[in-house]
Amino acid sequence: MRYQKTVFAQLMERIHPEQFHRCVCRYEKEDKARKFSHYDQFLTMAYAQITSRDSLSDIEISLRSHREKLYRAGFHSVISHSTLSDANNSRDWRIFSDLAKPLIESTRRAYADAPLAKELKGAVYALDSTTIDLCLKLFPWARFRKTKAAVKLHTLIDIWGSIPVFISITDGKKSDVSILDDLIFEAGAFYVMDRGYLDFARLYKIHSSSAFFVIRARAKLRFARLKSLPAKEEEGVISDKIVHPALPKSFERYPDRLRRVHFFDSNRQKHLVFLTNNFDLPAAVIAQLYKHRWAIETFFRWIKQNLKIKHFFGNSINAVKTQIWISVCVYLILALLRKEFALPLSPSQILQVLSTHAFDQLPVQELLANTSCQLKENSFCNQLTLNGF
Numbered sequence: 001m002r003y004q005k006t007v008f009a010q011l012m013e014r015i016h017p018e019q020f021h022r023c024v025c026r027y028e029k030e031d032k033a034r035k036f037s038h039y040d041q042f043l044t045m046a047y048a049q050i051t052s053r054d055s056l057s058d059i060e061i062s063l064r065s066h067r068e069k070l071y072r073a074g075f076h077s078v079i080s081h082s083t084l085s086d087a088n089n090s091r092d093w094r095i096f097s098d099l100a101k102p103l104i105e106s107t108r109r110a111y112a113d114a115p116l117a118k119e120l121k122g123a124v125y126a127l128d129s130t131t132i133d134l135c136l137k138l139f140p141w142a143r144f145r146k147t148k149a150a151v152k153l154h155t156l157i158d159i160w161g162s163i164p165v166f167i168s169i170t171d172g173k174k175s176d177v178s179i180l181d182d183l184i185f186e187a188g189a190f191y192v193m194d195r196g197y198l199d200f201a202r203l204y205k206i207h208s209s210s211a212f213f214v215i216r217a218r219a220k221l222r223f224a225r226l227k228s229l230p231a232k233e234e235e236g237v238i239s240d241k242i243v244h245p246a247l248p249k250s251f252e253r254y255p256d257r258l259r260r261v262h263f264f265d266s267n268r269q270k271h272l273v274f275l276t277n278n279f280d281l282p283a284a285v286i287a288q289l290y291k292h293r294w295a296i297e298t299f300f301r302w303i304k305q306n307l308k309i310k311h312f313f314g315n316s317i318n319a320v321k322t323q324i325w326i327s328v329c330v331y332l333i334l335a336l337l338r339k340e341f342a343l344p345l346s347p348s349q350i351l352q353v354l355s356t357h358a359f360d361q362l363p364v365q366e367l368l369a370n371t372s373c374q375l376k377e378n379s380f381c382n383q384l385t386l387n388g389f
Contacts, residue, residue: 056081111161122188144172
């Protein structure tokens with residue numbers, strides 16, 4: 001018997017219809033008589049992300065070329081680029097922000113079995129931002145400099161699986177450190193940050209919330225040593241000290257002790273100094289936690305290279321936020337898919353397969369499994385060729 005559902009429809013099954021309906025009703029009245037529904041809007045934008053469409057017209061032409069398969073893919077209307085543009089500009093972006101929340105929870109549960117995650121009692125988050133450059137003439141609301149526009153994605157990710165749990169989209173002028181004022185800190189969790197977030201008053205807020213931070217120290221910071229702890233140089237730990245800020249103003253903002261870990265990264269031949277309010281974990285683990293911060297850089301690089309967040313299908317702030325949040329939903333669906341089927345494929349390889357076979361009527365697990373086997377065979381054949389066979 002021929003498989004009825006398209007690959008794209010199988011992907012979108014991870015969005016529960018009732019959850020989607022509740023997200024819509026939270027902000028707008030869903031008009032059932034409307035030809036182009038909110039769900040059709042989501043499907044269209046998700047399809048554009050998966051198949052790397054370049055423009056609204058490109059989306060329309062691509063979908064119309066598969067007109068006979070649209071219903072089986074979940075679409076209930078024929079899409080025109082003008083209708084999609086109006087929807088992106090007028091329909092509340094928070095619908096798709098809220099839609100991402102249950103996906104985030106599902107994905108975090110799926111990746112909670114990471115080895116280091118089991119050792120630590122609390123979650124581990126990495127905080128950073130990335131800037132997306134825009135044309136000032138097309139996006140005047142996002143003025144960054146005199147001749148430039150930009151938006152910033154301030155992102156907090158759960159490092160086990162690189163799952164974004166908080167995203168704030170602002171203009172390019174907003175400073176990185178000020179985003180700490182918008183976060184609600186989770187007791188027992190670790191927040192790993194680069195030195196751009198070093199602000200003693202804000203760090204003390206994390207400490208007062210019974211949460212932990214690991215942050216790189218600036219070179220010119222001065223501390224008064226209270227106690228020296230044993231350091232294991234064979235693990236890269238040069239020194240491990242309990243200190244407090246030496247300057248009166250700094251001590252006023254952080255009136256408590258800190259732990260200063262001096263670590264030597266032998267791979268990069270680089271000295272790194274970390275500050276933390278955790279006094280229980282070994283110094284080498286503190287350094288290892290900071291090393292995991294690279295997960296957020298990988299996340300930013302992947303969504304910029306593989307999803308459409310550098311080229312927007314609308315110029316309003318609502319359209320930009322809608323597109324970014326739907327791209328995040330697509331990222332989470334791919335992360336769930338990879339974990340669910342225990343795929344050895346990279347996210348980029350999965351996306352490439354899905355893009356090629358979006359409207360094929362094949363079981364998605366079988367399709368990806370066959371692709372994995374083909375890649376292994378090709379790799380084996382290439383190795384034989386290199387060895388002279």
